[in-house]
Amino acid sequence: MRLALPQWAGTLAVKAAVFITVMCCALAALLGILVHVSVTNQTVGQARDRALSRLTDATAAFEAGDPIGRGVGLDPPELPGALRDLARAGDRGTMVADHHGRPTMWAAGPADHERVLAVEVDYSQQARTIEGLDRAILWSSGLAIGVTVLVGAFAVTRVTRRLHATARVARRISGGDLDARVDDPRTNDATRPQDEVAAVAAALDSMASSLQSKLLAEQRFTADVAHELRTPLTGLHAAAELLPPGRPTELVRDRVAALRTLTEDLLEISRLDSGRERSEPDSEPLGALAERVVRASGTETEVVVLRDVVVETDRRRLERVLGNLVANAHKHGRTPVSLTVDGPVVTVRDHGDGYPDYLVAHGPQRFRTEGGAKGHGLGLTIALGQAEVLGARLSFSNAVDGGAVARLTLR
Structure with missing residues (x-):
């Protein structure tokens, strides 16, 4: 026994729409992630190179005893702890962190007496660029998904409409309407590409025609046999009435009556099969x-x-x-x-x-x-x-x- 599902859950159009939507979302998410990662890596790399370049210049100025310039400081309190520890260990590094409510690219390296020389570079423009890119990816993905779903639903609906028409004709045939045909346009036009729905429609029409021919032949045979039997049976019945009384005569009359009843039943069935019988209420x-x-x-x-x-x-x-x-x-x-x-x-x-x-x-x-x-x-x-x-x-x-x-x- 099948699990009871909502009526809409079993339709091919809904299944196809769900499949198309899921695939579009997956593809949009994959492309969005790839673009986001690529652009973010490029933007962060450029900011990091700029910060490290300034750190190199500031280090050279500090070692020469020259002014180190704006945006450069020794052991600034706002420097992230992880980057401070890295610089004190003798390595140079960079990190993005909030500074005074705005994103900042920090670059830090070792100075003298375990002090840290740090450079801050404004990262606001790059952050806004990445945020704008993410919004553009979301909007374009949503638009692409919507357009794809609409186009896919239109294409699937055309197919399902033809399938529903074929199913309706099949139900009419099973209900006794042997004149019903699908007449799919693709099956009547050899120049148009033939798809699976057209093949099913053509097979159903061919089956209906064959079934109709066989049933009509059977009905004609039944009617012809019954009509041909009526005349000799009438004569046989009249002859049986002339036989002398006795048990053999009773048996003959009984069999003749049974055969006449069978013939009349066959004639009645042939009339019912023809579909021309009408009620007179x-x-x-x-x-x-x-x-x-x-x-x-x-x-x-x-x-x-x-x-x-x-x-x-x-x-x-x-x-x-x-x-x-x-x-x-x-x-x-x-x-x-x-x-x-x-x-x-x-x-x-x-x-x-x-x-x-x-x-x-x-x-x-x-x-x-x-x-x-x-x-x-x-x-x-x-x-x-x-x-x-x-x-x-x-x-x-x-x-x-x-x-x-x-x-x-x-x-």
């Missing part, structure tokens, strides 16, 4: 209609009306649906069988072994039976097809305490 009291269906079935079926309603439906088609459900319950289930009306919901329940797992999961499939069951699987297929024509929802499940449950929900 009228107002019908659902409780009375259910009782009429049970009486016509000639079976011992209990009718329970919890809440009767008047529905706008096609009476003939609804009777066909309920009649097939009741007949299937008695043929493949066990008594007692009940038909319950609860508002616009009609439930047919038996107490047999229940529906097969494949039927509960995928719905009825023609000419498929399991567990030694008799029949062709056409009754429930017809019931499902007629329910779709009515705009109703027919679902199949098994009761917890055993038995098959068919639930028809009318709109």
Whole structure:
């Protein structure tokens, strides 16, 4: 089971935007750090060279007994302690520190009698230069990231829009609309570059066309077979009626009747498959209609009306649906069988072994039976097809305490 995530977290556009943003930020940070370090090293190096040059001149003047000049002092109290210790140890060095509230480059070296000769150089201009550079890096990085994200989002959205269109067509096809096609512009224009989305769209259109051709061929075959069988069956039925009474005649008539029923069922399925069947709704009291269906079935079926309603439906088609459900319950289930009306919901329940797992999961499939069951699987297929024509929802499940449950929900 997948971890539940917010709806926006699973979209390709958001993932791509996050990826582009992260990569832009990482690249901007890397470039900014490189520029900052390079310019800072260059600026600090120039200031250090200047301070050391002045320190060299001041040291020579001090040793010659000449005036050492402005910005130069012996053991100035503001000199950083670390630099003072370094100079007293006999080495020369530099350090940037605040002096009177402004950044200053200090250079210090040893003088006589463990004294330290120090030079201070104003570092304010260089510090402002580095700060301005950092601000420019931040602003330019933010602008570059924004522009890149917008351009990337635009490009990704174009791709995801085409993917969403392909997904919508796939859902329409799975819902039975075999005329649906993606018709991606790139697949129809050989001069344009073909990308992966165009390849998926072309494959889906090709699959839909192939599937439509096969289903149409199957529907034509079913209809042709049923039509071709009607004429000889009519003659066979008439001939069977002329046979003398007896057990063999009863068997022949029974088989001829079963074959005629199968032929009529095939014709009805072919009409439903064609998608040309239309409902002719009228107002019908659902409780009375259910009782009429049970009486016509000639079976011992209990009718329970919890809440009767008047529905706008096609009476003939609804009777066909309920009649097939009741007949299937008695043929493949066990008594007692009940038909319950609860508002616009009609439930047919038996107490047999229940529906097969494949039927509960995928719905009825023609000419498929399991567990030694008799029949062709056409009754429930017809019931499902007629329910779709009515705009109703027919679902199949098994009761917890055993038995098959068919639930028809009318709109």
